[in-house]
Every structure is written in structure tokens, then in C-alpha cells.
Amino acid sequence: MTRPACWPPWERLALLGTGTLTMGVGIALLVASRLGMVPMDTVHLAVARASGWTFGVGILVCQAILLASFLPLKLRPGVGTFVGLVIPALTADTVLAVLPPLTNIIVRLAVFAAGGGLFCTGVALYLVASLGPLPRDGLMLVLAGDRGATGKNGRRLALARIGIDSVFVATATLILGPAEAVHTGAVGAGTVVLALISGPLIARLLRRVRRIPALSPSTSGEHPVQARHAAAESS
Template identity: 40%
Template sequence: MSTESAHEDPAAEVTEPRPIVVRLGQIVVGNTLMGAAVGMLVAAGMGLLPLDVFHRAVGDRCGWTIGGAIIAVQSTLLVLNLALPVKPGIGTVSAVVIPAVVADLTLAVLPTPQVVWLRVMAMLLGGAMFAAGTALYLAAGLGALPRDGLMGAIAHRTDWSPARIRIGADVLCLLAGVLMINPAVAVANGSIGAGSVLLAIALGPSIASLVPLFTHRPHWNTRVRRET
């Protein structure tokens, strides 16, 4: 194939990593979306993700907001990362603070929807925002979430698959959160609900499909040159 045909063929697309400024922007925007999504899901009262069930349970037991509980839990996981050791990045540290602050701010300004269809819309929008925010964060490649870093370290030291470890972590967080606040209370306050099942099924594939969109920037007009 000639260099001209390679230049004209869309299949010969060349990709380059995004600049560091763009990746830092992805971290900020992604974490902000994740925090706002958590606030919306709490306000919707139709079910949370397993880790957020645990966050909320810790907050209820300690008298903290969910943001305060996120900082406490994620900081503990970050310390465990360092002890293993797992090298954190700027994205790891930002994930401890930004989603927590934004979640509390969202709950402070967002009225609790009373009508069922508004609650459903809040749950669906929150799930979509969480998927987009997580994909932006992961695509930046500037450090894993504290939980993901810990799971990666466990996978490295055992024969368990990452999927098996993630399922185990989700089950553990869910059971611990429900037991801390009583199953009946978890259902009554909206920590556990139909949304929990939907989020558990849909978020993984959604995030996986979105990450490639935020990872590279295409350059369609890059000419391949050879020196002869």
C-alpha cells in the first residue's frame, strides 16, 4: 500500500493521547459528575450502588452527611492502598474529595422529588451521569479510585479474577451497609430499591462503552511518511 492510500484511508486513523491539561479536566469533570449523580440517587430514593449504601450507612451511624462518609471511607481505602503499596495518582486523591463535596452540595440545593415519575427520572439521570463521570475519570489515566486500587492489589496477590473481586467487594459493601442501618431502614430510606438492581446491571457495560470515547483524540489528516 502506498503512503497516499494510507493517508486517504479512514481505517489508517492515527490516535494520540490527550494533553495533560485535558486529562486533568476529565478528572475534575468526571468527579463532579460522579458526586452530583450520588446526590441525585440519594434524593430519588430508589436505590444506591453497593458502595454508596455503605457510605450512607456509615454517615447515618456517625451523624455525618454522605459526603463526610465518602471522605472517611475513601481516605481509609487510600491509606490501605499506600500500605500495600499501591501508587496513587492525582486522580486518586481528587476522587476522595471532589465527589463527596459535590454530593453534599447537590443534596443541599436539589429538592427531593415527591412524584414517582420525577424520582424515576432523577434515578435514570443520576445513573447516566455516574456512568459518564466514571468513564471520564478512568479515561484520564491519572490514578485509580481508592477502591479500584485496592482491588487491583488483591488481584495481583491472589489468583482471583478482577470480576470476582469486584463482585465480592460489592456484596460485602451492600451487606455491611444494610446490617449497619437495619434492612427495613435501608429500604425505607431508599438505600435499597429497584434502582439498585438497574444500576448494578447497566452501569458496568455503559462505563465500558464510554471509556474509549474519552481516551484518545483522532487525527484523520496525519500523513505517514517514509524515509528512503
């Protein structure tokens, strides 16, 4: 399948914006559910609490530190790398500021499920835009041997994600302490679920998003909408 570089810039920017906003909302819902969060976000929360920052600032600082890994890994940051640093952090802080405390376990479970689905969908959308991966996902793609974010080797991508996420959870638990990690909802049964399913789900969503006709370039590099207009004019 051709690379998304054939898509018009506005479509790629739309994917990037939609993806990063969706990620931010998903992250906030997971935090609010207090049933566990995306493994990397356990580190964001741990650093934020230890430093007295908001959750969003914790995201910015941790991801900026990971960005330093791009140089030895020979990864090239793009506009998506920096947008992906800022938009999810701002969105998460904004949503968390307006969400009321959740006490009903049924509501919390529903919010957790919605948050996990939105987060994985957002990751797939911004990766498909191919405007530069987040530091965390750049590392995942390198370990999986999928620098182009094709999603073709779903098994290796999933294993890389699971391995990275396991390290993040262990790090957050060390920073917060086991009791505090569980009390805040940073680490829980939901964290384990997300660590196990986010990799496979993102890999599957990558393939599905690339198959959407409105978003898929033709094999000649011509966008489908342009191809349809050309066919109509020739007839």
C-alpha cells in the same frame, strides 16, 4: 492504543475535573431519588447516618479508609486519587442541599436514571485521565487484572465490579439494618440494578471515551490537534 499519558496535562486534568464533578452530581441524584444508590454509596450513607455526618463526609471517611488498601495492593495513588476523594463528596453535599424532596414516582425514576448514567460516565472519564484511581476503583481494577484502566477485558472488569458492589450492599444493610436500609432508599430495586449494570456500562464507556478523536492521541504519541497543525503547515 497508546496510553493517555501522551495527552497534554490540561486535557487530562479537564477529564479528571469533569469526571469527578459528574460523579458527584450523579451520586446526589441517586440519593435524592430514594430508589437505590450506587452500592458503595450505601456504605457511605450507613456510616454517615451512624456517625451523624453529612453524606459527603461519609464519602471522605470511607474512601480514606479504603485508600489504606493501596499499600498492600502495590497501587500508586495519584492526584486523581485525592481529587476523586474530595470533589464528588463536596459536589454531592452541595447538590443535595439545594434539591427539593422528590415525591412523584415518575420524577424519581427519571432522576434515578439520570443519576446512574452520570455516575458511570464520570467514573469512565476520570479513569481515562489516568491520574490515579479512587480506592474503590483501584480495587476493582486490581481484581480485574486491568491496572492500566484499558477497559479491554470488559467481562472481568464487570465481574469485579459486581463482586465488590455486592459486598458493599451487604455491609450497608448490616450497619443500617434491613428496614432502615430500605426506608432511606439506600438499598432497593435500584441498588440491584446499579450493581448489575454499572460494571458493564463503565467498561463500555471506557472504550468509547478512548475512541473520541478529540481526546485520542495518535500512534506516534503526537496529539491529534498538533498533528493536524503540522500537516497544515507542511502543505
